Amino acid sequence: MDPNKIFAISALINGLTALAFFIVVLFGLKKSFANRIFALFTFFIWFWSLGYYFWLNSSSYEEANFWIVILNLGSIFIPITYYHWIATILQKNRKVIIKIGYTLTFIVSFFSSSKFFYTGLSPIAGFHFWPVAGVLYPYYVAILYGGYFFLGLFDIIDSFFKEKGAKKKMIRFILVAYLISLISGASNFPLWFGIKILPYGNFIVFVHVFLFSYAMMKYNLMNMKTMSIQVAISFIAVVTFVEMLISNTIQDFLMRVFLLIIMIFFFSLIIKTSKETNKQKEKLEKLTTELKQTNRKLIVLDNAKNEFVSIAAHQLRTPPTVIKGYVSMALEEGKNKLDNKTKDYLKRALISNERLIELVEDILDISRIESGKIQYNFKDNQDCSEIVDELYKLFEIRAREKGLKLILKKSKTPLLKIKMDSKRIREVISNLIDNAIKYTQKGEVIIETKNIDEKKIRIEVSDTGAGIPKKDMSNLFKKFSRGTSTKRLGVNGTGLGIYVGKKMVKIHHGKIWAESEGINKGSKFVIELPVKWKE
Template sequence: MSVEIYTKLIFLVGLSFTSFGLLTYTRIPRTYSNKLFGALSLGFALWSFSWFFMLVYTQNDSVALFWARMLNFGAIWIPILYSHWLLSLLGLQIRRRMLIICGYSISLIFSLFAFTPLFIKGVHPIFLFPVWPDPGMLYLWFIGVSYIGVVGAAIALVAHKFSGLSRSERYLMLYVLGFGGGATNFFAMYNLSIITPTGLFLGALGVLVAPYFFAYSALRYGLMNVKIIFTEAFAALLVLILVARSLTSETNTDLTVNILTLASVTVFVYLLVKSVIREVEQREKIESLAAELSSANEELKKLDAAKSEFISIAGHQLRTPLTVIKGYTSMVLEGSFGKIPDSIKESLNRVLIASTTLAKLVTDLLDLSRIESGKIRYEFKEVKLEDIIHGVLQELEETAKVKNIPLIYKNENAADSRMIGDFDKLHEVVINIVDNAIKYSEHGSVELVLRKLGPGNSQRLALSVKDSGIGVKPEDIPKLFGKFVRSENAKRIRPDGMGLGLYIVKRIVEDHKGHVRVESEGVGKGSTFSVELPALS
């Protein structure tokens, strides 16, 4: 690589650093670490442009000396800005405040001597470069204190925390490599034979990719809107190149072509940048909404847990008095405490029906609470389904009498109705279905039929409950077993229901390795609920 090509490339590096620095201040949120990133980029930009002008004015030693000193003036502030930014990204800027204060104090002291012979005393040719800074007596102290001392301390702190860093934070260690290219310049300034012309060029070339390496690492670490910075920096660089090409056109034809190309590319990069900004804004909006949704979801989970706990406590507190009311009312009606007048019987029947309905609601709420919390428990043992059916019919007998709805039970071929199940939970299944059949029927009867289906070891007990009630719309059937779901007809006839019974029925039946379904020919034509459970062969 020739010095001329290298000079042009270092100018592009300066443009890149300037773009990153300015765009960091104007395009991304002005957080503490982002401001430091912008300042660091501008420090590198000053260093790069000074290097460029030093190589341009090789024929005038005094001008070249000025830019050599300006180059090193920028270099004085880079170590502390780099270290400060590195510590801020790890959240150590408060704990390591003294290191940062010392670093800025040291940089301020050295900057006072940056334009004196004590720091840079002249320029001289070296290898392929026509001019190179000649260090003064303070320069070696600068290298030792700022680069080795301050930067070394910051790197040591990062290395100390390395094992505890997350994957993204470990990308911070890559920034150490950004100083590798510049470090080779120190050998050349002291004419050490350890560095060769090829090594010097390779080291210097590392500086050329530094801005893109920094930006890439920053993107991986998570600086916001770095994608916009990349796009705008690329667009600005492309437009600048085309402007320079237009200004150096040799013929009118070239000028026309270059201007048209510049206009077309300008429109293209404008649309490109606008598209990228829109994409980033949309992504950030989606991320913000997702964070809000996640927070709301956590709150809902807490509320749901509180609701379940309340239902559980309230249910347990209500169940005991309701059981007592049901028990004593039933005993009074049966004459256990002596004969009672017929006029009182009707009122006691209403009390019994109301307490039975309320007890069923409490049971449903408790079951719902256990299902949602994953605490529902079963006591599986050998039971007879027919015994459960008889118990339910006896329990709902008075309810059916009040509405003048006959309860008809048929056992077609299930003389042996044994199965493995939880007696109380299966009782809830049957009472929920039969109670609904009575509740939503104004006339006719409720017919229960028990059958045994299938051969040998795969036999199933099938209970069907047919009513002549309000029926179900075809479109409502798929969602009828959902939680808190009720058909419009059901809400109209019984607005006091909660839509929990069938949800609990489905869950209990499925936990018994069975299934439940409903059939109806339509509104006003009744419905048939069927439950199938594994039989004990």
């Protein structure tokens, strides 16, 4: 078979592939510097392939000579643009080497049609018009082609051993593609020097373009989905254009023109859509990065705040404790002869001091919880009913003094023993009972315990008090949150107890929630704790 026809077909495939990628990268992808260099590289491959195809299909010496000049121009610019792209994606600082390369390339390109580059065309190995190397051609092969290809190979191997993870895998793809291109390009040289070795490497030139593009898409240098669609459409459009040029009839020509116009229209729509999608994606990625950075800063600030609160709370702890001791001593009967008015003042001071101590303890608990420094003493087979019984006896007197009835409804079967920190769960239940008594002016407070499907226990504290408005429900368990009922009833508090309680229950892998039908219709707080769980 005629080698001119075989290798012309390979040049056509290479050219169509390169042109499709050139169109997509130049017009369809974001205008990054690396993409522009890649577009320039694929353009010169197309230019070389164009010259190659028409050169091998030439019927005269003059025609072949014209297309050889086109081929030479394309081939001369391939090595430097190739190396420039490799250095860019590998982030190598090779500005001086690249400038020298472009300078030499432009100088050599001026001689691409002269006898210094090739002395003429002659038949060899079945080819009708193959160029014969001139005195400048060996220097082009050694310096521009060989020199810059091997510089690129060095940079790729160097980066391969230095990088890790996904980038290392990407560089592996690039290395394989680079070696294919080195071999395929070099296979054209022997015949220039009269060595009868056919340029079989031309059959795989398009492969390395695909490999490069795949590596760039797979490792996010290009959008895989977008580019795949665009390359396919571009390739079909280019083939249609070629078929249009070689149409035998006017009818066939017009049909190809119509198809090409439709393809260009749809291609422009896809490019527009993909650009908008990519912009949105980039914007989202930018926002995500900014949010991560902001979040890291907030974590640092939050940790600093917790540390400050912890230190401050510890310092505030000592004075109230001392005040409590002295006031308690002053109120002791038999030791101090105080009139009733003074005693009343001291009792009020003691009550306020107790509130301050509670506030400091709550702040300390929050600080420890949020900084992860709180110490727990989890034990298996703990009896929650003992805690409830103890708290019932403790709060019964206080409820009676307020004219309320405190009722304890025990589980019909013995309450399941659970894994818990008894001290922490006691604090949570105590706070709920205390709140129920605070916010109930008349009626009753009910404490109820029950087992749930042998895997959980439930403690419910319900009352006939102020109730919870629906608008307060969503903020109930937030830090420093206090409902409108507190202002209406004039009840003092910090809004920290329930927040701390929720944190404690969550650490026990349990749940806590509130139920209420509204203002003055009472409320119910429910704690649900699992029997067993893993720390």
